[in-house]
Each structure stands twice: as structure tokens, then as C-alpha cells.
Amino acid sequence: MNIANHWEVWAVIIGLGIGTFLIRFSFLGLLGDRDLPNWALRHLRYTAVSVLPALIAPLVVFPDANGGTPEPTRLIAAVVTLAVGYATRSGIWAIIAGFATFYALLAIFG
DSSP, X not given: OOHHXXXXXXXXXXXXXXXXXXHHHHHHHHHTTSOOOHHHHHHHTTHHHHHHHHHHHHHHHSOGGGTTOOOHHHHHHHHHHXXXXXXXXXXXXXXXXXXXXXXXXXXXXX
């Protein structure tokens, strides 16, 4: 790697750092001491509900562990996790049930 590429990489890193700072500062620095409107608070309430499935779904449906093909153990564990979470309204119990189901199925089916 020559010296020109180093400067390009550092320029991208610094640019992304500044962009990330400005995005966060726009909410925390400029709006931090003000009350947000009710419509904004209503939309922000659903952020975790939309982000977590987007992070987890690819790991369940297309896992890298087996080349990206769906696997019944992961799918069954995900369904059990959803069912327990819906029934108990508890994220902790849903996670525990999902882990237990996944590892039990791995122990049974390998």
C-alpha cells in the first residue's frame, strides 16, 4: 500500500467521524434541552422494535455458519423466542427460551 492510499483511508475515516458527530449532535446538542413533539416521541418509541429484528433476521434466515442456507434449528428457536416473548411480554424470558431451544435442538440433531 503506497502513501497516497493511507491518506485516502484517513480522509474517509475522518469524514465519517465528522458526519457521525454531526448527526448525533443534531439530536443531543441542539435538541437536548427541548421537549420533542408528541409525533416525534411516538415514532422514536418504535426504533428498537424495528432495529432489533433487522439485525437478527439475517442471522436466523441466512446464517454464515452453514454457508447462508436456512437451518431448521435456528428457525424453530426463532419461532419459540417470538412465541415466548409474545406470551410473557418479557424480553429476558424470550431470550432464555430461544437459547434453551437452540442448544437443545443442537444437542438432539447435532
